[in-house]
Structures are given as structure tokens and as C-alpha cells.
Amino acid sequence: MLQQLAPILVLIAIVVIFAVVAIFLTSLSGPKKNPSAAKQMPYECGVPGISVKTTKFPVKFYLTAILFILFDIEVIFLYPWAIVYTDLLKKSPFIFIEMVIFMVILTFGLFYVWMGQALDWD
Amino acid sequence: MTIDDILFHAFAFVAVISALLVIFNKNPVYSALFLALCMSVLGAMFFTLNAYFVAVAQITVYAGAVMVLFVMVVMLFDLKRESEEILKFSPVTTAKVLAAALLCGFLVGTSWLGVTAVKDHLAGQVAPGTLSADLEKPIDGKIPKSIISLSAEDSDESTIKATPEEARELLNKMGGNPNPDEDLTAAEDAKLVEKATATESKGEPIEEFGSTVTLSRALFSKFVFAFEAVSALLLVAIVGAVALARSKGGTHHVG
Amino acid sequence: MATVMHVGLNHYLVLSALLFSIGVLGVLLRKNAIVILMSIELMLNAVNLDFVAFSKYSGNIDGQAMVFFVMTIAAAEAAVGLAIAVAVFKRFKEVNISYFEKLKG
């Protein structure tokens, strides 16, 4: 049950306590807050800031994330397959054939993405 | 009260609170982050349920991939905090909340009553593969390794005989047999008996329930069709996502 | 009280029911398409919890195997759903669910 989780929970507690205490203490130890209008502005390499945020970002960023999700699922299915592959192979080639089919279909997807220039950054 | 109980309640509390914050937070960035928290906590809960690989897969796929996409999209859009109240008083909102509460009540009621009914019904007659009679106690089945491992090469002479039905049932339960309903030949039956009994007599190292090997064997034998269907689904999703992302945006025209 | 606090299958089912209902409530209440997608993910997660709990309490591994398929569907849904949401955002500069009514084939 929880045997393996217990030390992780203790570690999480230690790291969180460390982070909170460190940030809190260093905020006390530093010099008094001395805000000025220029200091509180977003950093723009010294020139006066024009806009707070930009909203124009390439579509590529989230297209990458979408492709990542789909290939991540593929990898998640490959992990359990990998550890039983050689054992099940002794009995029948079935385990080999099913993964070949799976991978061929998904490699076709990768091929489509590639040909559709979805992986190109310009 | 054991630590498992305490942890369940702690995890459940965090999960429900973060789930509520997902839908009642006006800032979508926080919604997405709270959902990631909720999913990670559920992953930890799977860990306590002996589903180790499922737990890490849950964190990898949901918290590590799906929610990252959500967070990225929300940050890219730079959606402002919604000015509109989420829970403003109106007949429609009241009806919505009541509907959800009713659904919740039904689900809780059926599951609570259902489990109790099954428990009463099964009291005294435990059948393998069905819900255990005492549902307060999970089946921490210690399964003999060579029953799971079909490739166990050596099978010593046996002293205790298991019936073919029992052996097959055990195999089916573990998903070790690719075709549970297929009629086995007499020779195969004999082999199964041999394997099942050899284990009992030898007292081999045992494998814990929910181990990744057991899961993989089920996944790639019993669920092979679903597994192949997954590849088709992923292919369609890849094509769809790329086609949509490359489109110039929008639907046809503002109405 | 002792029996209520002692965790059994019931507790997991109730927790799952709560999470599922919260997801439903999110779909009903929110206008933001992305938050609605998140609520759907929450509902799928609640189902996953059921699968794993049943798997543990019945000693049958099939429940855990099913989680993988639910996960795949959730991921595919998120990928395509967000791609649609982005397309709508590019057009209307907002992801209010009411804009989806203007979709045409």
C-alpha cells in the first residue's frame, strides 16, 4: 500500500518547509523594501516599457504540446510492453506482431505531421 | 485508524477542494494548476491502491502532458480574470446546482447501497473473480509467480492436484490467458494443472497483485484489440489536431 | 464513526462520485470553453479512480488496464478540443462556449 509512498511524503514535507522558511527568512534578512516606480516596472533592459505583455505567440508552441501529448501516450504504452516482450516472445510471436502494427500506424502519424510541415519552425 | 485511512481522507480532502477550485476560480491559469494538483493527488491515491504503474502513468499523461497543454494555451491566450460571477443567483443557476447535487446524491447512494447489498449477498459465498465478500478488506492477492509467468519452463512433479477449472480461472483472473473463453485442448489443460500445482508444492517467490508484469500481460493479451484501436485513435487525433492548428483560425464568419 | 473512517471500497466510490459531480457542475456553470474541457478531464479522472478501486477490491487487474484506454481518450479529446478552442480564439478573441454555436460544417 503506502510503504513506498511514505518517504516521498516526508521528503515533500521537508522540501516545502525548506522553501517556505528560506523565502520567509530571506525576505526578513534583506534590506528594507525600497520600491520606486522604475524598479517595479517589468524589466526591459533599461528602456521604458511599452507593453506589459504581448499576446502574439507562434501557434507552434501549443502545436508542439499537442503532438507531445499524443506521442507521450504512445511511450506510456511502450513501457509495459517492453518489460514483458522477451518473456512472451518465447511462447508466440504475437506480442511482436501487435506492437509492429501499433508502431506502423503511429509512425504513419509522425510521417503525416512531418510532411504537413507541422514540425517546421520558421 | 491506520495511516492508510488518514492518508485517504487527506488525499480525498485535497482532491475535492482542488476540484472545487478548478470550477470556481475565475482565473483559468489557477484552474488548470489546481486540476494538475487534483490529478497528482489521485495519482498518489492510485499508488496506495497498489496500482503503481497506473499511478505514474496518470502523473505522466495527465499532470505532465495534458495539463501542461492547458496551462500553455491559457497563458498564451492571456485570458483575463472573468468579470462575471460564476455563482450568481438566478433560477437557471439554481437548477444547475440542484441537478449536479442530485446526480451526486444518486451516485453516492447507489454506490454506497450497492456495495452494501453486494456485501450482504455474497456473505458466506465467495467466488473468485467477483467482489470479495468483505469489501472492507481489499484482496491483496499474493499470486504464485509461475501461474502468472506462462513461460515457466520447469514444472516439477506435483503432489497437490488443482482442477483444470481452477487453474484456468486463476489464469483468466490474471489476464494471463489470451483467450479465456476458448476451449483448451486436453494437453494444454494438463499443462495448466501442472503449472498451478507445481507452484503450490514448490512455494516459489510470489508476485504482488497489481505488479506491472501482470498488468502488461493483461494489456497485451486480453485487451489487444483495444490496444490496436488506441493507435488508430491517436492517428486520428494527430491528423485532426494538426489540421485544426494549421487552419487560419475561426469558423466561417462572425454571425 | 470508526466504520465511516475505516476506508473501504465505498469511500473510493463516494470520492469518485463527488469529483464526477463537480465536473458536471463545472460543465453546466462555466462559459469558458477551456474550463469546460478541464471539467471533462476531471470527470474522466473520477472514472479512473473507480476503475482502480474496483480493480483492487475485486482482485482483477482488468480495471487497471481500462485506465490506460480512458487516459488515451482523455488525451486525444484534450488535444483536439484545445485545437478547436484555439481556432475559435483566433477568430473571436475569446473562448466563450456560446461562440461554438456559430460553427458551420
Added chain:
Amino acid sequence: MSGWAKLWIGTDMGNGLLEIIVNTIKIALIFFAVVSTVPLLVWVERRGSAFMQNRLGPNRVGPLGLLQLAADAVKFIFKEPFVPDAADKVLYFMAPAMCLLPAMLTFAAIPLSTPFTVMGHTFKMQVADINVGIIYIFAVASLGVYGILAAGWSSANKYSLLGALRASSQMISYEVAMGLSIIGILMKYKTFDLTKMIWAQTGPFNFIWQGHIIQPLSWLPNWGIFFQPLAFILFFTAGFAETNRLPFDLPEGEAELVAGYHTEYGGFKFNMFFMGEYGHMMTSSALITILFFGGYALPWSGGGPVQVQEFWMSHSSWLSQVIPLATGEAASVLAMLTHLICFSIKMGFFLFVYIWVRWTLPRFRYDQLMDLGWKTMLPWSLANLGATTALLFFARYNPL
């Protein structure tokens, strides 16, 4: 024993109050060991880079400039606590911790050495012995993206946001190649357990072909790199990208993005991002050691950890005289130290390579970086996977 302590019994925290306390201290010690290795690595990085570029590096404070670390730490602590006005305050303060936590949690699953026994109590040299160790590490490492995204977004600065988006896109792109690259080696080890992987790599180089054990080069250790050299290269390269280090440090390209996602951070909060980055670097070095270089096991030691234990069994009588320990316990402590040193040397080598590469290679352009991830590493890791699968098919499948 108090009720709270009793609750932990039966978990991996140990049995009995003493073991629980010792294990808690052990976890804290491993955490602080990782945290305090960071300044040391920074020093190596600065002195090493200076050496490579024919400079001197920090050499004023203390011998060899070692006290520069302390000076830096003092500066981190006594900076003005600065928060930009436009920042989202809650996330701004949480982001450093969100970066640090995954890095420390991944290191928790690394087996540093063999377990040792003192006074009848056995302790593992590992925070948590997780039976799906390698997947756990990948899972938790993938959560590191949130810290970066949160930092970039909450700073309300366009450089920060763009840096965060670049960093996260890059991390997730290389995660796919990283995950795919190790599948070949997983097929060989047949487990996710890191300790079992180390044990699978003991002994001389050998493999099974059609039911026969073949040992062509018995002087080679049975390390993973000899079976999967391409996987090693892919994994190592992806490791650089995952840690956002040069040649993949686009998120922090000074010329275009100032300091990337931590532009608006200073003082100890900035330091925590730094700790996170170096923590990831240490985990990835440790993983390379475990997957491809036999982990803590000594090479050419025959039976591996067992052999070392037996060696110390017959050579540890002197220790038993110094401190009151049974022979077996003294041997286990000495074996643990041997393996710990062995592991540190292997891991230290890869940490050094990280630093070495940083000061050797120039930075990629962002499109080159994404092309490398998706168009070079991904196909190569798929090819590696296919080749390994086919080879194992011919090696193991015997229709007769």
C-alpha cells in the same frame, strides 16, 4: 511510542521509533547533500570554465576561491526582497518551490548504494525504493514544467513568458525522445526497478541467443551502454535539453531574452531555480550511471555487490575492533561506502561532462533545436527501438 510514530510502522519509513527517526534524518540529509552540492558544482563550473578559456575564475576569496561559494550564499540571503508590481503575487512566490520540488523528488528514487545494517537495523541508501522507479522519475520530472511556466507567467514580463514557453516547449519535445530511447534497454532489463537494473548489469558482458548464453568479450563489464550505445547518446543529449543547459539554453539566451523565465527573480528565490536546475542535472547523471554504466556496482567485480560484501566479510575484522559492530554489519557498512564512492565517481564524471560541454559547444538556434528534437532524435530513437525489437525477436523467438 507515540501514536503518530506508530502510524508509520510497516511503511518504508522503518519499523520502530528508532528506524523512523533515523530514516527521517536520512531523508533530510540526502536532501541537504543535494542542495549543498549545488554551490560546489557552481564552483567547479566557474573554475572549470575559466580553465578552459584560459582565465583564472574566482580566486580571491579563500583558497582556490572556494569561499566564493559562501560569499555568494551570503549575497543570496541579504538581497532586497523584490516583487514586481504587475506580478501575480501568489504564483510568483510559489514558482521557485514548484521548480525545486520535482528536482528533489526525482533524486529520491535514485539508489545511491547498497543497504547497510547497524545494530540489527537495516537502512537503504535511497529515500524511497519505488518499484516503478524509472517511470516515477520521468513522471515527476515532467512536472518541472509547471514551475517554469508559473514563473514566466506570474512575472508579467514578456521576456519571462517567452523564455518560459521556450523552455517548456523544449522540455516536452525532448521528453518524447528521452522516453523512447530507454525502451530498448528496458526490454533487456525487464523491470522498472532501478536496483534490479543495477543487478542485471553485474558480471561479464553476455547475452542470450536462441537459448544459449554467449560471452564474446568476457573482459567487458555487462553494462547497458554496450547493448544500447545509440540509446545512451540520445538519452544524454535529451538530458541536456531537459535541464535547459547549453547548448540548449535558449530559454535564457542573454542576448534576446535577458535571463528567460527568471528575469524578474532575485535573491534566494533565484537561487531555488538554480538548485532545481542542478538537481535535475544530478538526477540525469545518476540515471545515466544506473541505466548504462552499472550504477553503484563495481565493474570487474565478478558477482557485483555480493562479491564486495564477501570481500569485506573477510577483511573487516579491524573495523569491528575499532567500533563495536558485528562482522557482517561492519562488512555491510564498508560495502555501502565502497559502492557509494563508486557511484559518486561515475556520477561525478557525468556531472563534469555536463559542465565541460557547456563551455565547449555554442548555442543552437531555436528552430535548429526543435528540428534536432523532433526530426533527428525522435526518428533515431524510433529506429533504435525497431532495431532492438527485431534483434531480440531473432535472438529469443524460437518456434521449435
